[in-house]
Amino acid sequence: MNNNKGASPLAELQGPRPALGWRMNMLHFFRSPFRFQRQLYEQYGDLVSLGTTDKPKTIFAFGPELNRQVVANPDYFEMSTALVKIPKDTVMGQMFYNNLILMAGEKHKQHRRLIQPSFHHEQIVQYSKDMILLTEQLCDEWQHKQEIDVNAEMKKITQRIAVKTLMGTYKDKDLDQIGELISQLTKSLLWVTLTPVDIPYTPYHRALRIAGQLNDYIRSMIDQKRTEPHAADVLASLVKAHDEDGAKLSDEELVGHTFTLFVAGHETTANALTWTIFLLNQHPNVLSNLIEELDGAVQQGTVSMDKINKLPLLEGVIKESLRLLPPASIGTRVTAVPCELNGITIPASTNVFFSQFITHRIPELYSEPNRFKPERWLDFKPSPFEYLPFSTGPHMCVGWYFAMVELKIVLSILLRRYRIGITRNAKISPNLMMRPVHGMPARIVKQDRAFVREPVRGTINELVDF
Numbered sequence: 001m002n003n004n005k006g007a008s009p010l011a012e013l014q015g016p017r018p019a020l021g022w023r024m025n026m027l028h029f030f031r032s033p034f035r036f037q038r039q040l041y042e043q044y045g046d047l048v049s050l051g052t053t054d055k056p057k058t059i060f061a062f063g064p065e066l067n068r069q070v071v072a073n074p075d076y077f078e079m080s081t082a083l084v085k086i087p088k089d090t091v092m093g094q095m096f097y098n099n100l101i102l103m104a105g106e107k108h109k110q111h112r113r114l115i116q117p118s119f120h121h122e123q124i125v126q127y128s129k130d131m132i133l134l135t136e137q138l139c140d141e142w143q144h145k146q147e148i149d150v151n152a153e154m155k156k157i158t159q160r161i162a163v164k165t166l167m168g169t170y171k172d173k174d175l176d177q178i179g180e181l182i183s184q185l186t187k188s189l190l191w192v193t194l195t196p197v198d199i200p201y202t203p204y205h206r207a208l209r210i211a212g213q214l215n216d217y218i219r220s221m222i223d224q225k226r227t228e229p230h231a232a233d234v235l236a237s238l239v240k241a242h243d244e245d246g247a248k249l250s251d252e253e254l255v256g257h258t259f260t261l262f263v264a265g266h267e268t269t270a271n272a273l274t275w276t277i278f279l280l281n282q283h284p285n286v287l288s289n290l291i292e293e294l295d296g297a298v299q300q301g302t303v304s305m306d307k308i309n310k311l312p313l314l315e316g317v318i319k320e321s322l323r324l325l326p327p328a329s330i331g332t333r334v335t336a337v338p339c340e341l342n343g344i345t346i347p348a349s350t351n352v353f354f355s356q357f358i359t360h361r362i363p364e365l366y367s368e369p370n371r372f373k374p375e376r377w378l379d380f381k382p383s384p385f386e387y388l389p390f391s392t393g394p395h396m397c398v399g400w401y402f403a404m405v406e407l408k409i410v411l412s413i414l415l416r417r418y419r420i421g422i423t424r425n426a427k428i429s430p431n432l433m434m435r436p437v438h439g440m441p442a443r444i445v446k447q448d449r450a451f452v453r454e455p456v457r458g459t460i461n462e463l464v465d466f
């Protein structure tokens with residue numbers, strides 16, 4: 001498949017060719033990512049080129065078969081760093097480039113082997129205890145609130161869970177402070193890429209300072225883990241990890257992986273929680289059935305990972321939310337050499353997008369694809385190329401089980417204690433990263449089961465049939 005013998009000519013590939021060219025297309029894409037992708041798929045089919053006919057800069061590859069061709073062939077379709085450029089010889093560069101997502105081949109395999117044990121079932125059981133405590137703590141804080149922004153609160157809880165389970169930090173002050181530093185650093189990456197000038201008061205200068213602080217902090221935590229043989233957090237497990245041939249992660253690699261695990265893990269999970277709460281709010285019958293299922297399982301006593309892992313409706317609700325509004329709605333690779341997609345040769349260095357958003361809504365795979373139907377998951381097992389909220393292939397999310405357990409724990413505690421009513425007529429519009437760009441305002445009251453669906457405005461109405 002990935003050699004170019006007997007391939008069809010590239011000129012056969014269709015796509016929009018606006019007067020102002022490729023940039024105009026990308027502008028449409030970033031402005032209305034979902035509408036734009038739907039138009040491409042409906043008008044041009046599963047393989048679409050943007051740019052000139054002979055040298056497209058970008059290809060969109062839609063549907064399960066193309067997902068397979070792109071994601072399962074990492075030697076041809078590589079991870080791309082084109083969007084972010086950080087000088088490698090800075091502390092920030094060391095933190096950013098030492099990560100699984102950007103590694104390839106043997107090095108990637110070796111690092112995954114070292115990291116994977118931190119995400120095995122027995123480890124997650126340990127982390128789940130922190131997840132439960134921190135969610136209950138958030139519920140207690142909510143006692144003094146009536147209005148919240150659901151997305152901001154979900155970010156708060158996933159950030160706390162990430163810092164605690166990754167680094168074992170116990171002090172409340174540290175939990176929020178470290179989370180905040182990491183968030184500030186990731187937010188500044190665009191400016192760092194655009195203006196890499198180290199002059200006081202520039203975003204680059206500030207980002208370097210924050211990276212330095214974080215680096216010092218994570219290194220001090222690494223030293224601490226070496227003196228705590230029984231610590232049960234991810235960093236402790238990474239410090240202890242070694243390969244069959246004795247290979248271990250260097251301190252620089254440990255810092256990079258800790259940073260990436262935090263970045264890759266907390267915002268995606270926060271957005272998944274936000275949309276699941278939203279979809280339940282818009283489907284009161286499902287919410288009512290879910291609370292009944294949760295009550296039945298948790299009756300007296302507390303939530304535990306064992307109890308909530310056995311609940312079919314909770315599982316279906318989360319899978320359906322990740323299908324309809326996937327936090328990683330699109331993935332990207334770049335062609336390492338000229339290679340084929342559907343028998344057409346794509347030149348080297350072309351950006352190739354594959355789309356969870358489009359795949360998850362193909363009517364031949366999912367009946368009534370724009371509706372929220374958790375019950376479809378009771379007897380439905382799509383292939384990994386048909387349902388891929390955590391991607392698939394060698395770079396599949398290493399934290400997928402961690403995320404599923406976290407989603408289940410946070411939802412089962414919050415929903416039993418509070419009724420979260422999204423504000424009537426609020427403007428709810430997700431961006432490409434599935435973040436609600438205007439937030440998600442809501443009123444919270446103690447759970448009284450008086451569920452009502454309030455209509456909302458915004459582009460969410462184009463994405464879900466209520």
Ligand code: HEM
Pocket residue numbers: 100101102112260261262264265266268269272326327328331332388389390391392394395396397398399400402403
């Ligand atoms: C709902 C939550 C999450 C979603 C939707 C999600 C989604 C994804 C996706 C789609 C990828 C692959 C990207 C690609 O193929 O281009 C990925 C990779 C990754 N994720 Fe997640 N993720 C989530 C939570 C987490 C958590 C909680 C962690 C860690 C604690 C994590 C750590 C990672 C890492 C390290 C990779 C890179 C794996 C590699 O390249 O080998 N993710 N994630």
